[in-house]
Amino acid sequence: MERLDGYVSARANITRRDAKAAIKRGRVAVDGAVELSPERKIDTETVSFDGRTLPRSSFIYILMNKPAGALSASEDKRQRTVLDLLPENLKRRGLFPVGRLDKDTTGLLIITNDGAAAHRLLAPASHVDKTSVAELDGDPTAADAAAFAEGMELADFTALPAELEPLGGNRARVTLREGKFHQVKRMFAARGLTVLSLKRVAFGGVTLPPDLAEGDSRPLTEDELAALGIEE
Numbered sequence: 181m182e183r184l185d186g187y188v189s190a191r192a193n194i195t196r197r198d199a200k201a202a203i204k205r206g207r208v209a210v211d212g213a214v215e216l217s218p219e220r221k222i223d224t225e226t227v228s229f230d231g232r233t234l235p236r237s238s239f240i241y242i243l244m245n246k247p248a249g250a251l252s253a254s255e256d257k258r259q260r261t262v263l264d265l266l267p268e269n270l271k272r273r274g275l276f277p278v279g280r281l282d283k284d285t286t287g288l289l290i291i292t293n294d295g296a297a298a299h300r301l302l303a304p305a306s307h308v309d310k311t312s313v314a315e316l317d318g319d320p321t322a323a324d325a326a327a328f329a330e331g332m333e334l335a336d337f338t339a340l341p342a343e344l345e346p347l348g349g350n351r352a353r354v355t356l357r358e359g360k361f362h363q364v365k366r367m368f369a370a371r372g373l374t375v376l377s378l379k380r381v382a383f384g385g386v387t388l389p390p391d392l393a394e395g396d397s398r399p400l401t402e403d404e405l406a407a408l409g410i411e412e
């Protein structure tokens with residue numbers, strides 16, 4: 181059971197004080213009936229705010245286009261993290277990035293406070309597809325693609341079979357089903373190629389929206405949540 185003002189505040193991303201004021205002004209309904217008491221206890225009822233049904237779960241799921249230079253971490257004493265780039269109302273909500281992109285990697289990063297979902301998406305056995313576009317210091321060849329497809333012996337582990345699709349010139353699209361530290365860079369290095377830039381364009385069926393500028397973020401849509409197997 182949760183108090184109505186806390187329930188609305190967590191799900192509509194507003195402060196508790198604003199939630200209380202909204203309730204008193206009749207903007208919140210419980211099972212279709214306007215509820216004016218912020219103390220009302222909510223269990224399984226459906227709550228709407230300005231006519232829009234609020235999600236039952238208070239988890240937050242954000243899709244960010246990570247810029248180069250931001251750390252994939254929740255906090256760091258010296259360096260800017262991806263959480264520092266979120267709007268003020270999303271700070272102090274227990275958010276963390278789902279997995280890590282290198283500091284110089286850009287592109288799709290999911291940020292949430294749903295630990296169970298993050299754990300599931302990152303579990304090695306989940307084999308969630310992660311697709312990136314790499315710019316290299318040379319042109320990738322069919323032999324490189326074959327080596328990626330075979331699974332590659334690296335110093336401390338054998339990389340699972342991966343897809344490498346040359347995109348013309350020195351660019352390639354890579355899809356991995358695991359995510360070890362520096363894995364894309366290390367797989368190219370094993371083929372004698374250096375990654376000059378790396379941008380993640382898809383994660384488990386969610387693709388980077390072309391209109392989302394680097395550093396910007398937005399909530400995941402229902403379809404994107406469904407693609408990740410997250411039920412609200």
Ligand code: URA
Pocket residue numbers: 280281282283285361362363364365366378
């Ligand atoms: N592989 C890398 O080398 N870097 C990343 O940021 C992600 C995957």
